[in-house]
Amino acid sequence: MSQSSLQTIPVTRRQWLMSDRPQSRLQARLGRAYMTWQRFSANKLAVAGLCIILLLILIAIFADVLAPHSPVIGNLGGARLLPPGSEGYLLGTDDQGRDILSRLLHGSRLTLLVIVLVAIIAAPIGLLVGAVSGYAGGWVDAVLMRITDIFLAFPKLVLALAFVAAMGPGIENAILAIAITSWPPYARIARAETLTVRNSDYIAAVRLMGASPFRIVLRHVMPMCVSSLIVRVTLDMAGIILTAAGLGFLGLGAQPPLPEWGAMIASGRRFILDQWWVATMPGIAILIVSLGFNLLGDGLRDALDPRESGQ
Amino acid sequence: MTIPETTQLAGRKRARANGLAKSVLRFLVIIVTTYLGLLAVTFFIGRVIPIDPVLAVLGDRAPAHVVERTRELMGFNKPLYVQFYLYVRDALTGNFGTSVLTTNPVMADIRRVFPATLELATFGTIIGSLFGVPLGVLAAVKRGSIADQIVRVVGLVGYSVPIFWLALLSLLLFYAKLRWVAFPGRIDIVYEYSFTPVTGLYLIDSFWQGQWDVFRDVFRHIILPASLLGYFSLAYISRMTRSFMLNELSQEYIVAARAKGLSETRIIWGHALRNAAVPLVTVIALSYAGLLEGSVLTETVFAWPGLGLYITNSLQNADMNAVLGGTIVIGSVFIAINILSDLLYRTLDPRTRAR
DSSP states (O other): OHHHHHHHSOOOHHHHHHOSSOSSHHHHHHHHHHHHHHHHHTOHHHHHHHHHHHHHHHHHHTHHHHOSSOSSOOOTTTOTTOOTTBTTBTTOBOTTSOBHHHHHHHHHHHHHHHHHHHHHHHHHHHHHHHHHHHHHOHHHHHHHHHHHHHHHTSOHHHHHHHHHHHHOSSHHHHHHHHHHHHSHHHHHHHHHHHHHHTTSHHHHHHHHTTOOHHHIIIIIIHHHHHHHHHHHHHHHHHHHHHHHHHHHHTTOSSOTTSOOHHHHHHHHGGGTTTOTHHHHHHHHHHHHHHHHHHHHHHHHHHHHOTTTTTO | OOHHHHHHHHHHHHHHHHHHHHHHHHHHHHHHHHHHHHHHHHHIIIIISSSOHHHHHHOTTSOHHHHHHHHHHTTTTSOHHHHHHHHHHHHHTTOOOBOTTTOSBHHHHHHHHHHHHHHHHHHHHHHHHHHHHHHHHHHHHTTTSHHHHHHHHHHHHHHHSOHHHHHHHHIIIIIIISOOSOOSSSSOTTTTTTOOOSSSOHHHHHHHTTOHHHHHHHHHHHHHHHHHHHHHHHHHHHHHHHHHHHHHHTSHHHHHHHHHTOOHHIIIIIIIHHHHHHHHHHHHHHHHHHHHHHHHHHHHHHTOOSHHHHHHHHHHTTOHHHHHHHHHHHHHHHHHHHHHHHHHHHHHOGGGSOO
8 A cells, every 4th residue: 555655656765754644653653763863863972872882782792703812711821911912912911811802892791781681670660660650640659659769869889789798799699789779760750751641642542442550551651651761771871881890890790700891990900000901991991881871872862852952 | 907818817827837847747758768768778688688697697607506596696586577676776876786897886987987988078079069060151151162062071971981990090190100199098107196187087187287297198198089089070060060051041031131231251150050059059969979979989999998998898808787887877878968958959949949
């Protein structure tokens, strides 16, 4: 149907996408995505951020191929603490003769693991709490929001420290601790979005058709909260990376010999005066990745939420 | 004066008193539930997560009768809600148990180390606001210019950099290479015994006692970690200042002030910033609370003998009483600053007052 109409009226792809009378749901969605992309790609810094993140993902996937050496087994005999630019070791080696570049490349997997898992755990919790709270109202809302505010008022890093101290060091526990302390802002956002849609006509229509509150929240309210949630999660990613690196630096995150960037800085700390590169290189990696997420998050916010842009 | 008018007035007065009582009550509920929540979470961390807290204290080689006795002494044979009640009672009186590492009561340890963190975070916040507010104003006034871009990049890097890494590198540069600042720590060992602190805030103490050589030494110790924390809060403060200022500068009263012929300086610093200052106070208070927490990592790098170093040292030695005590203290200060800044905001901005 839309195929034939496309053929009869000659339109460019751009016009088809920008059409204010879309013929199908797909066209409407693609059109909206296209306009968002237009706004997003006008922001050069945001595109740079996106490139950094895509590069991180690619590196994490192909770490085995890209890394010239093993990330955990070093050359203890002949290659300890070599400076950057040494033969075969672009970024130098650490105290166990391990190639720092290879460790950084493999470490990208751990970084990605942390942010993906934290997002998967924390965002749905926040989304559920916020949507239920906003839709139900009354005392349910009061109680859930009080709990959210209580968690919001806690010092996140210190609480994560205490959690990990009790559960034992390790990257799984660090992820869990960060997730437990980072869901409250998502609940607030989801609640705010829910309040704006709960009295709209389409919700009333669904309710008239006999949908249960459970179904309404799950199928019709929560999807409306997703886009602002994605922005917030992206903006939080940098903070999550920094917290995870901080836990790693204190020896509470990933354990040796895992090439976690924060832990790598901690192990290079002893050599900072004479072999500066051991601690410096992982820090640069952390800085680049969290900068990428901040740029991407800023760009996404401006593109998805024109009200906030320019601020 | 007719009778209905006076009764109306009285009624309005009563309504206002009612509103005040309600908002005071609301505040009390917020404070109490937040603190109870903090205690519940630390209770959960300390008593519920470890499979057996007694074993966590004694180790798994202790004989059975010692384990039994300790269990009774620590009250672990009682039901959980009784334990929680006792826990809250102890925490409210400042009793967090004894530190395994230092064998002192945890509260005494914290009282000893807290001034160091307070001094560092306060100095850091002062640096952050002193530079962050003007930078934010500059960025807003020259929106889109090179200056705006530079402020933005400085802020973005501040958001994205791992602070402990920056601390290490700055130590390498300013201490090891340039010799501008002193060795990590709070005060030179030479002065450690000749100088008797009163408040625990060394800068103020040495200034008060007129010991200028001590003051200079303390300053050389604090300047680097405080600058780093200051940079951290500058990133946040400058960004928020810019946003608030842009908001104010687009208001009509600015146009009116321009039409009256006021100077640009007067408009920016006297009118716009003055109105932006109200939410800024909240931002600065929150970043102060953030620095108290953020000092955990910085103190570790600079061997700064504050609460952060105390917590991390206790962590390394599995000294849970000390860790949880420190967490509760930082959490309490954090919550208190949160609530105070909220209160301050309400008093400063007449629009937020309950109608």
